[in-house]
Every structure is written in C-alpha cells, then in structure tokens.
Amino acid sequence: MRRPGRDTAESQRRITRRGLVVGGLQAGVMGILALRMRYMQVEQADQFRLLADENRINIQLIPPTRGRLFDRNGAVIAENVPSYRITMTREQAGDVDAVIARLAKLVELDPDELERARRDLRELRGDTPVTVADRVSWGAISRVAVNAPALPGVLPEVGLSRRYPATNDYAHVVGYVGTVSDKDIERIDAPEQLLRLPRFQIGKIGLEAKRENQLRGSAGTRRVEVNAAGRVMRELDRQEGQPGADMQLTLDNNLQSYTNARLEGESAAAVVIDCDTGDLLACASAPSYDPNLFVRGISVSDYKALLEDPYRPLPNKAVQGIYPPGSTFKMVTALAALEDGQIALDDTVYCPGYMEISGRRFHCWKRGGHGNVDLHRSLRESCDIYYYELALRTGIEKISAMAERLGVGVQFDLPMTSVAKGLAPTREWKQTNRGQPWVIGDSVNTAIGQGFVLASPLQLAVMTARIATSRAVTPRLIKSIDGVEQPTGHGDTLGLNENLMREVRKAMFAVSNSNRGTGYRSRIIEDAFRMAGKTGTSQVRNITSGERASGVVNNRDLPWERRDHALFVNFAPFDAPKVAVAVIVEHGGGGSTAAAPIARDITLQALYGEDPPLEAYPAADRGRIKALQEKLRRARPQTGPDGKDRA
Template sequence: MKRLPRDNADSLRRITRRALILGGAQAAFIGVLGLRMRFMQVEQADQFRLLAEENRIKIRLIPPARGRIFDRNGAVVAENVPSYRITMVREEAGDVDAVIARLAKLVELDPDELDRARRDLQDLRGDTPVTVADRVSWGDISRVAANTPALPGVTPEVGLSRRYPRGADYAHLVGYVGPVSERDLERIDAPDQLLLIPRFQIGKIGLEAQREDVLRGTAGNKRIEVNASGRVIRELDRREGQAGADMQITIDNELQSYAHARLAEDSAAAVVMDCETGDLLACASSPSFDPNLFVRGISVNEYKSLLDNKYRPLPNKAVQGIYPPGSTFKMVTALAALEAGLVDPSETVYCPGHLEVSGRRFHCWKRGGHGNVDLHQSLRNSCDVYYYEMALRIGIENISDMARRLGLGLEHDLPLTSVAAGLTPTKDWKLINKSQSWVIGDSVNAAIGQGFVLTSPLQLAIMTARLATNRSVTPRLIKSIDGVEQPNGHGDELGLSENNLREVRKAMHAVSNNRRGTAYSSRIIEDAFRMAGKTGTSQVRNITAAERARGVTRNSDLPWERRDHALFVNFAPFDAPKIAVAVVVEHGGGGSTAAAPVARDITLQALYGEDPPLSAYPAKDRGRIQSQQERLRRARPTRDGDGSDRA
C-alpha cells in the first residue's frame, strides 16, 4: 500500500528529531571526554607523571652503620665488618620458586635461612628486599652478579655486620645484636621503618640493647631506576643516613680478659671499681659465651648447651646474681652500731661459739668460739657472735638504713640488662611480702649477711668503695659518647664519722695482713699496694641440730650445688684507695680459700696494669703464681696488634 505524502513528512520529522537527540548526546559525551582528557593531561599532568615515575623509580632505605664501642683505652670492643648477602624482591622476581631454584644452582643456600626467607617473601610487602643468603663469599656474589639476567628480583649486596673481637669477655656487658622479632615490634608503639626491614639487627641484651637509641643511627635512602620487568638499571641518587654514635666504656680490655681467665674454672663473678670516679674497670661473669654466635644465628644445639649448663653462662652474675653476702656484710652492722653510739671499738663481747636468742641457739662458724673479741678482732677473725650481739642492740632498721647508705639494696642506674636491686629487709618488708611479723632471730641472721639479706657483686664493690672513701661513689659504665665525656660517679660525702670508718678500715686491713686474719694467706707483700679486705661464706642450706652434733659436713664432701658461696671484698692500696674489688664464687666453699686468692690476683693486675712481679706475692706462693701467670697469658686474647682498630 502506498504511503501518503503527509505520513512521509511526519516520519521524516521523527527521524530528524531522534538524530538530533542522539547527535547531541554524542556531542555532549565527546565534550565531557575532551574536558576530562584536558583535565588529566594538563591540570593533573604532574601527578600522573609522578605515578609513572614511581613505576620506574624505586626508593630503598639504607641502613646506617651502627655505632662502635671501645674500651677505656680506645681498643675495639664492638665493630662493623663488611658482610656479603643476597636479597630478593618478590614483586620483581615473578615466579619466586623458579628464581630460587636457579639461584640454588649458583650459591649454597642454608635450608633454615631459606625457610625464613620464604616466609618473609610471602608475608611482607612485595617491594620489600628479603635476605635469601647471608654472609656469602665474594665468589658467590660474583656468580650471582654474572647471572643477573636469569635472576629477576635478585640483588647481591654488601652490608655491615656486627663483630665482637673480644668474644666472651664482653658477652654480658656489651651483649649482642640480632634480627628484629615480632616480640621486639610489639614492645614499640611506633616502630622505625628500619625495624621493618627483614633481618635488620638491633641490640638484644646488655649495652647494645639498653643504648639502642644512641647506637642505631638514622636511615638514609637511595633512588634506583628499574625496567618494565623490575630489574635495577641504575642508582639515580642516594642520601646517606647518620651513623650511630661511637661509645667508649670504662672497662679495661686487658683487666677484663684477665678477670675472665682467672675465673675460668668457676661459676663466679668479679667487679673492679675505681674509687675516685666510680668507673667499672672490670665486670666479669663466668662462665661466659661467644656473642658472635647470636649475631650469626645460634643453632638449637648450641643454645641448648648454654641453657643446660649448671654453671649458668647466660645470666650476668655480676649485676643480676644476688647472694647472701655472709660476713662481707659485717662492716655494715659494725658501722651501724658505731654510728648509733651503741658500741665502743674497744668494748669486748664474749663468744663461746653460740648465742641463745628467744630459746634458739645461733652458732658461730668457729665451734669452740673466739672468746672475748672487740670490733677489730671480730672483723679480723669473722666472729659471728659479736654481730649477733650488735643486732640485739641496734635492730634491723638501723642495719638496713646503713646498708642502703653504703649502696646495698638499691638498683643502680647502669645501661645493662636486669640490674638487680638485692634486698635489705625491714619489718614492714616482711609484713607486706611474707605476711609475717619480724622476729628478733631475723635481725640476728641479717647481722651476719644471712636470712633475707641479698646483694650482688656489683653492690658489694660499691659498698667497699664507699667504705674506703666516705663518699657515695656510684658505678659508671659509659665513659664518653662521640667523644663527649659522661658524668662520673665521684659522689658526695656520706657524712659518716671518719673515726668510725678508720676503725673498720683498720680491721679490714688486719683481715689480710694480720697472721690471724682470715685472708692472711692471700695477702699482698708489696707495701705500696697492701689491701684491706673481708672474707665471706654464705650458707645455701640449713644445718640441722643432728648434723651439728655429729660435726658439720665439709663443703668438699657435699654436692657442688649444696656448697656454701664464697665471697671476698677489698680495696687497695690501703693508705690511698684506688680500686675496690668484689668476688663471688658460687658454691666455692669458703671465702678465704676460693674467693680471696682470686680477688688478690685481680687487684694486683689492676694496680700494676700488667702481670705483677712475683715479689708482690708471699714467697711460698711464687712458684704456683708463676705457672698460673703463664697459663692465664695463653688463655687471654692477644692485644690489638698495631692499634689500627683503636679509636
């Protein structure tokens, strides 16, 4: 059927209208698209250029060099040495397993280290460099570099690793570094980005941990150009970080090594302190361990052997170990009585071998007793009954007050792990901590350094320095930081009566120099270096009435862990004190036989600055001492050679 002209006109108008609408929509779309393109290409050009640049440019952190540590004479204690490693970036590697398989054909990969690397590659951000092989040889680095086209995402690097050239001598003091752990990160509110770098190392114990803020430094960064496959093309620029501060400590390397060598066969600790400045010249805990094992990653078997060792090599006995001070505490009780005016130095107390207190018999170490003894004789002969009597006169509060005044029962401020406070008990302390009232027998026990009283070798050295100087000498371990001298521990006057201190010092001199003194066999013959000291033996077991009746079992007949602790403290020279020394030998038996000879030898080594002449020793000991010196020289590390590693 033929359409009418009118119908054709209407149809044409409808088509034209639709075309106009469609054309207008298309024009609008093109206009919006054009405006968007203009906005992106002109107004946002810099932003997109930066995004494109970021796909081509990578920014990597540069770990700073850790601050070095030197001894008081400038010899290296902790240093950084070059270390070759191989890293991998997941997003640049593509097929990680395939790349690792190719790498394993070139370099021997440690299975444990590779397992850690796989976990890090999976868990961390894709652009994070992960160490796949550490401490590899230069030959390994060369082979990897020559095969880089087949190893996408793999980079051979040269970094720095911590090394402790003195080995076990400083394991407890300086400590060691190790990779950041999840536990480390949990303790930090806002971790430094450096800590998120896999296998980045921080201080774990000792000075390395306590002064991490000073030793770590701040990171730098570098910009590197990569191609489309992620391979590094070139380094564009770098901004170096700031190295950690170098630190000088107060310890003398040679004296520290000697102290360790002298203690080698014992579970023991020794502290040597400068009476003028409070500087710790030696602070040894034996046995020790090689901190380099922890830097490299200690094996399960090696760590288990340290944990299972009954002599406990891991704790720092010098500052963490707390022991009943035994008779080394008697100077505290004596001074407390003298300062309170409750005893005259010439007054005598009768010792029949025991004292009855509240229906209980407290025994003297000498079964038959010492007879009538004054203050001087009580310290020289270490009579227990004299101090039982002093406890009855002055009470525990006076004793504990004097102990704290002399530096016991306090946590001294040192940058070391777990510095023990020890314990100087009071009536309130027992009520709060034991839910029991104080009894007179507690005071009697405390007067001879037993019962609840606990001290560390560090505290005993501080006590001795304060007795020698009448000043509140405090210990110092850090001598300087980046050459800036740190405050010393000279201390203020204690305000104790010089007359009373003189009496105590004279008695301590007799301990070492009078034929009846308990440490006479360990005396120093050289007049200029005569020492004043005090022996101590602290019980670690109860002695029953039945055992006393049949005779107390000798320490040598007991298992090692049930023997008494042996202690000795001294200062020297007597007329002008320079150093204070404290030695504790765990389960050593007797202070006069186990601790005093060690302290005497360390004292002479410190005063002479080298092996002392045999003439400083009693004639009967010189042959044995000569052999001992030769043996200890072989056991100690050699000196630093030409001094090239000195500050």
C-alpha cells in the same frame, strides 16, 4: 531610544581592546605550553625514554652504621664488618620459584634459610627485599651480578654485621645484637620501617639493648630507577642517614680479659671499680659464652648446651645475681652500731661459740668461740657472736638504712640487662612480702649477712669503695659518647664519722695482713699495694643441731650445689685506695680459700696494669702464681690501644 553614534563607536573600541588582551594572553599561554612540550619531547627525550616501558622510581632505606664500642683505652669491643648477602623482591621477581631455581645453580642455598626466605616472600609486602642467602662469598656475589638479567628482582648486597672480637670477655656486659623478630616489633610502639628491613639487627640484651636508640642511628634514603624486569638502572639521588653513636666504656680490655681467664672453671663473678671515678674497670661473670653465636641465630644444639650447663653461663652474675653477702656484710652492721652509739671501739663482747636468743641457739663459725672480742678482732677473725650482739642493740631498721647508704639494696642505673636491686630487709618489707612479723632472729641473721639480706657482686664492690673513700661512689660504665665525656661517679661525702670509718678500714687491713686474719694467706706483700679486705661465706643449706653435735660436714664432702658460696671484698692500696674488688664463687666453700686468692690476683693485675712481679705475692705462693700466670698468658691475648694483639 537610540544611542548616539559617539557612544556606539566608543563601545566598539573597548570590545576590540579586550579582545586583543584576551587573545594575547591565550597566545602567550599556548606559546609557553609549546616550549615546554618541545623541552620535554626533544631535550629530555632520553630521560623519559628510560622512564617508559613500566620503568619506575623506588625509594629505598639505607641502614645506618651501628655505633662502635671501645674500651677505656680505645681497644675495639664491638665493630661492624662487611657481610655479603643476596636479596629478592617478590613483585620484581615475578615467578619466584623459577628465579630461585636459576639462583640455586649459581649459589649454594641453605635449605633452612631458603625456607625462611620463601615464607617471608609470601607474607611480607611485595616491595620488601628478603634475604635468600646470607654471608656468601665474594665469588657468589660476582656470579649473581654477571647473571643479573636472568635474575629479576635479585640483588647482591654488601651490608654490615656486628662482630665481637673479644668473644666471651664482654658477653654479659655488652650483650649482642640479632635479627629483628616479630616479638621485637610487638614490644616497640610505632616501629619504624627500618626495623622491617631484611635481617636488620638490633640489640637483644646488655648494653646493645639498653642503648639501642643511640647505637642504631637513623636511616638514610636513596631513589633508584628500576626497569620492568626489576633491575636497578641507576641511582637518582641519595640522602645519607645518621650513624649510631660510638661509645667508649670504662672497662679495661686487658683487665677484663684477665678477670675472665682467672674465673675459668668456676661459677663465679668479679667486679673491679675505680675508687675515684666509680668507673667499672672489670665486670665478669663465669662461665661466659661467645655472643657472635647469637648475631645470626644460634643453633638449637648450642643454645641447649648453654641452658643445661649447671654453672649457668647465660645470666650476668656480676649485676644480676643476688646472694646472701655473708660476713662481707659485717662492716655494715658495725658502722650502724658505731654511728648509733650502741657500742664503742674498745667495747668487748664475749663469744663462747653460740648465743641463746628466744630459746634458739645461734652459733659462731668457730665452735669453741673467740672469747672476748672488740671491733678489730671481730672483723679480723670474723666472729659472729659480736654481730649478733650488735643486732640486738641496734635493730634492723638502722642496719638496713646503713646498708642502703653503702649501696646494698640499691638498684644502680647502669645500661646492662636485669641490674638487681638486692635487698636490705626491714620490718615493713617482711610484713608486706611474707605476711609475717619481724622477729629478733631475723635481725641476728641479717647482722652476719644471712637471712633475707641479698646483694650482688656489683653492690658489694660499691659498698667496699664507699667504705674505702667515705664517699657515695657510684658505678659508671660509659666513659664517653662520640667523644663527649660522661659524668663520673665520684660522689659526695657519706657524712659518716671519719674516725669510725678509719677504724673499720684498719680492721679490714688486719683481715689481710695480720697472721690471725681470715684473709692472711691471700695478702699482698708489696708495701705500696697492701690491701684491706673481708672474707665471707654464705650458707646455702640449713645445718641441723644433730649435724652440729656430730660435726659439721666439710664443704668438700658435699655435692657441689650444696656447698657454701665463697665471697671476698677488698680495696687497695690501703693508704690511698685506687680500686675496690668484689668476688663471689658459687658453691666455692670458704671465702678465704676460694674467693680471696682470685680477688688478690685481680687486684694486683689492676694496680700493675700487667702481670705483677712474683715478689708481690707471699713466698709460698710464687711457684703456683708463676705457673698460673704462664697459663693465663697463653689463654688471653694482650691488646694495645688499637685493639690488636700485642706480645
């Protein structure tokens, strides 16, 4: 059937319109492409010329600046200093051996460091920069930069390295950083690429390790253009990372320095705590070491010397070392018995010099005994028999509960390595850990701080601060982070009978200020700063009955490692406690002779904020103290708020 002419003409018009539309669209697309091609070939010709001939874009990580550490007054404890190094990238270098040979003519290369670099160049990804020379001079950097065309893949860099200006003063608290090792990578779940940068440093121990994530910050990135020879042509763009957080510690630089100097020559530890805030004002372990030695890798000989030192410089004795607290524990036993109503303040116990318990004789340190003693005299003269009797009446469970209430056997949450929990033993603990039932002799030993009970100097300082204030003072190490103040350790009330606490404090005052007190020779004369304390001697060997019959061998006549540990705890001023102090001298002998003088000197330094006047010391000690102050003044720099030395 033939279509009408009118329909045929209409169809032709429609086809023509569609063809014009399609053709217009095609022409428009072709025009846009032509303009784009012209833009790229003419206006961007220079840019694409640079990208040609095997040029390419590299994305590189920018290491963040590690957060700095300051003392409570703003003195620098840990900082970052420029460090010049030379790196090489294998896939950009081509013939690695030839490039290293040319580099060796310009820069002196350490053989050991070069061997490590060759290994890394073989094993790491080809686009990973490897450090071939570290800590080089500015002159070496300049020579490499001038000869860059002949050194493909070689790049002189300015990085940052950690430095500890106070050297050994903060080694045990702050720790140190070191280059990321394979073991570090294995310990971290999903390690970020930043950790694989050459010689990138992370915290290894101490605060540096415990607060690594905050101190490290986050990496930035930059896009750079390199040519076929591996030379950087230009930086296209940069995105800065986030620097690590700056932290202000509670420690006082001058007091920390003094405490370390005062402990010199001993295997010892000391802790000073602020009774109001719980701030650690000093936390020292002796002997110490220079953490700067570890930053770039300590030598075998230096590390061996530290390991073989009988005084054990590497462990932090202040928080990691745990010791029988000796007679410094007697306040715990006394408060447990008084709170439980097992004894009254004026009740007396007769001390003949020993006590027979279950067929075994337990001795007092005073061979002839003390006679009748009450609470005050028992603490003042450190009678052991009084506390044996309290243990029999009170029982180990209540003594251990009081110990934990005062901080012994508690693992405090501080950002330091291996903070010890100590031990306040119970019947269950012995059955579980020793497979033996608790016996009455265990309670007797615990009552005088021997046997199974163990405490760190940190715990003894906390215990003393809690007795001084009747509050659950908690130690604090970080004062602020990026200027934001952290919660203090002021603590709530312990809920103990304040009348009983007051009497225990008075007895501690007598220890240091009564001429019958075991700590009298190390008293403070200045009325405003008089202290209350307690001596302690911790046995490290068993004394046989035969030795007791013939006379106990004096500590001075024993080999060093068999001598008793010496301890002393105190708080001051007595009427308004500001600081609490704990000192232990390993194998120092008696607490009154070895530990108490050190604790007294540190206490006065903390209260005065500088070398105390000689009038604060007993007259008989002033000549010795003057000579000691002069010696220590020469040995330790005084620093101002800016961290710089001051006269």
